[in-house]
Amino acid sequence: MKTLTTVRAAAVGLAAAAAVLASGAATASASTVTPVAAAHTVTSTAAVAPSYVTGNGVRIRTGPGYGYAIRGYAYAGQRFMPYCARPDKVRPGVWVRGQVNYSTIGWVHSDYLHINNWRLVDYC
Incomplete structure (x- = not known):
């Protein structure tokens, strides 16, 4: 069974991957994101209201x-x-x-x- 924490972590991971792709620092295939440049730190600012x-x-x-x-x-x-x-x-x-x-x-x-x-x- 998926937990709320697991689902939230997956959503944050997807948002971080999208941000890296948007910055042009990575390439994507059908199922993976491959970093091209040095590692980037992406911080999600989206907050889930309680x-x-x-x-x-x-x-x-x-x-x-x-x-x-x-x-x-x-x-x-x-x-x-x-x-x-x-x-x-x-x-x-x-x-x-x-x-x-x-x-x-x-x-x-x-x-x-x-x-x-x-x-x-x-x-x-």
């Missing part, structure tokens, strides 16, 4: 459903790092597995989250 919790006292659960035990609570504005998601079988939306404020890992319903980029969230 996802965050939108509700207060949101329950962080041990599994993807309301029947699972409560692991902790999250509050509006706290950062949420999504790992993966799966559909809710009871009501519209999805359950998202992730980490709240670099601490508690668990499942939160999408009704209580703002996910910045759903394309980076895998199915689990």
Whole structure:
């Protein structure tokens, strides 16, 4: 399973390769980028806006459903790092597995989250 970090690292790597190609310091074939001149350091300035919790006292659960035990609570504005998601079988939306404020890992319903980029969230 791809993780958000793996996907983000691949995106940064592609951006760096594109920058090197644009500068004329490398040549490209169908699947590789070959440096022509001395090594170049390319720093990506693109920042990914964080996802965050939108509700207060949101329950962080041990599994993807309301029947699972409560692991902790999250509050509006706290950062949420999504790992993966799966559909809710009871009501519209999805359950998202992730980490709240670099601490508690668990499942939160999408009704209580703002996910910045759903394309980076895998199915689990």
